[in-house]
Amino acid sequence: MTKISVVKCNNYKQSQEAVERAISLIGGIETFVKAGEKILIKPNLLAPRDPSQAITTHPEIVRAMIRLVKKAGATPIVGDSPGGSIRDIKNLWKVTGMTEVCTDEEVQLVQFEAEGAKSIDIGNPNIKPVTFSNAVLDCDGIINLPKLKTHSLMKFTGGVKNFYGTIPGLLKVEYHKYASKTKDFSDLLANIYTFLKPKIRLTLIDSVLAMDGAGPSAGNVKELNFIAASQDTAELDAFLLTILGYNISKYYLLKKLNITKKTVAAFEIAGDSIRELGLGGFKFPRGRMFEMAPKFMVKFLGKFLWIKPFINEDICRKCLICGKSCPVKAIHIGKHNCPTIDKTLCISCFCCHEMCPYKAIGFKKSLLAKLFIQDDANPKH
Ligand code: SF4
Ligand code: SF4
Structure with missing residues (x-):
């Protein structure tokens, strides 16, 4: 035991x-x-x-x-x-x-x-x-x-x-x-x-x-x-x-x-x-693409159900650590030295979110994902 x-x-x-x-x-x-x-x-x-x-x-x-x-x-x-x-x-x-x-x-x-x-x-x-x-x-x-x-x-x-x-x-x-x-x-x-x-x-x-x-x-x-x-x-x-x-x-x-x-x-x-x-109220992170949606929904509407990272330019300090952490090189340097995410390459692994020292990377959800994927603050999954 x-x-x-x-x-x-x-x-x-x-x-x-x-x-x-x-x-x-x-x-x-x-x-x-x-x-x-x-x-x-x-x-x-x-x-x-x-x-x-x-x-x-x-x-x-x-x-x-x-x-x-x-x-x-x-x-x-x-x-x-x-x-x-x-x-x-x-x-x-x-x-x-x-x-x-x-x-x-x-x-x-x-x-x-x-x-x-x-x-x-x-x-x-x-x-x-x-x-x-x-x-x-x-x-x-x-x-x-x-x-x-x-x-x-x-x-x-x-x-x-x-x-x-x-x-x-x-x-x-x-x-x-x-x-x-x-x-x-x-x-x-x-x-x-x-x-x-x-x-x-x-x-x-x-x-x-x-x-x-x-x-x-x-x-x-x-x-x-x-x-x-x-x-x-x-x-x-x-x-x-x-x-x-x-x-x-x-x-x-x-x-x-x-x-x-x-x-x-x-x-x-x-x-x-x-x-x-006194462990009440512990908040788990929001769900990822597909994982909390019914299977039939994933099969038929999968491409409309997504969570993708975005960079908050007001918070970003242009340190470019996110770019070095991206496994598929989906982060490029854009205008004014700001990093930008190439959505066609991004695989939603969230490594950039994990490594950004300034909490400048958030998540965007599709309309469908907003309906089927819960936000933070729900400890019972
Ligand atoms: S790691 Fe964060 S602060 Fe640094 S460039 Fe990327 S988004 Fe901006
Ligand atoms: S989520 Fe992953 S693949 Fe997408 S930009 Fe961030 S590190 Fe790159």
């Missing part, structure tokens, strides 16, 4: 105590890590943003885990490959607080792209083979430290989605070209997760400051004030979605991994009361 721990954590000053308690409730760090091992601690480092924006895993959670791994006699290293095109990884480490924590704790920060990579056939029908950073392949075990956020394509990014960062650099963007639909991307995530599973020791999610609405980078900071941990990443995701009010029987990625409501009902939950966490 899967054991999940839930621990209240009112602010990041309580991280050490909360992380220690969460891990001890599922068996203690020595259950997962052996002396002498090299353990990769993998936070979510999506983009160079301050931890207060709830886009990246908080550095104090990373610090607490580093100390635990050391206590078990293992050697921790810390790394993640950010989304899109990041030219200055040292700046990202500094802004996200990783440099300070890893310097204080005398731990190596690893740039996945600099460690080399191997390509492996992991059984994905669209992408053969999938390339992983050697930092991931060469460690003895992985401790996963995702951030709890919504996601425009996947609706939710927790533990399983965090492993997409094991793919180095712009390959992540490239793969979106072949897996732009939620189902295809879910298949890819399921394949990656299943491949890495023997190495994954545990997952602890940072949901002290979480993000709802238009995540994973343009949503609202939401104080959920808890952390949760489990040896099983996908089952932890299923648990989190359930307590946030999402009907997991409609979540394809979990279906693919054979996780159902029955699985969730059998979990052993340890720690603080979920009722007392």
Whole structure:
């Protein structure tokens, strides 16, 4: 039976105590890590943003885990490959607080792209083979430290989605070209997760400051004030979605991994009361093209049912990060150096929305989509 721990954590000053308690409730760090091992601690480092924006895993959670791994006699290293095109990884480490924590704790920060990579056939029908950073392949075990956020394509990014960062650099963007639909991307995530599973020791999610609405980078900071941990990443995701009010029987990625409501009902939950966490009102992002409409509608009226990104020129700062994040090169530089989206090329993968640092990319819906696709703020899907 899967054991999940839930621990209240009112602010990041309580991280050490909360992380220690969460891990001890599922068996203690020595259950997962052996002396002498090299353990990769993998936070979510999506983009160079301050931890207060709830886009990246908080550095104090990373610090607490580093100390635990050391206590078990293992050697921790810390790394993640950010989304899109990041030219200055040292700046990202500094802004996200990783440099300070890893310097204080005398731990190596690893740039996945600099460690080399191997390509492996992991059984994905669209992408053969999938390339992983050697930092991931060469460690003895992985401790996963995702951030709890919504996601425009996947609706939710927790533990399983965090492993997409094991793919180095712009390959992540490239793969979106072949897996732009939620189902295809879910298949890819399921394949990656299943491949890495023997190495994954545990997952602890940072949901002290979480993000709802238009995540994973343009949503609202939401104080959920808890952390949760489990040896099983996908089952932890299923648990989190359930307590946030999402009907997991409609979540394809979990279906693919054979996780159902029955699985969730059998979990052993340890720690603080979920009722007392006050999780009401969590807003999931709006649905995507086709996915919430009746099947007959998709078949006959599919071309009139769409959601496409648009650039708000009043907010845009012309940094052009969106252009570098687009897997099909659908973003061009237009008049006055403004980026423009070529609708004929766009595959609605929303990578640009994910990577825009200024929340300048929104969504436009067709009339039909407005009728059949719900907006934000509906936790019951
Ligand atoms: S839309 Fe966003 S990412 Fe693109 S140029 Fe404007 S500010 Fe930069
Ligand atoms: S312009 Fe379209 S295809 Fe390019 S990143 Fe944005 S959503 Fe994806």
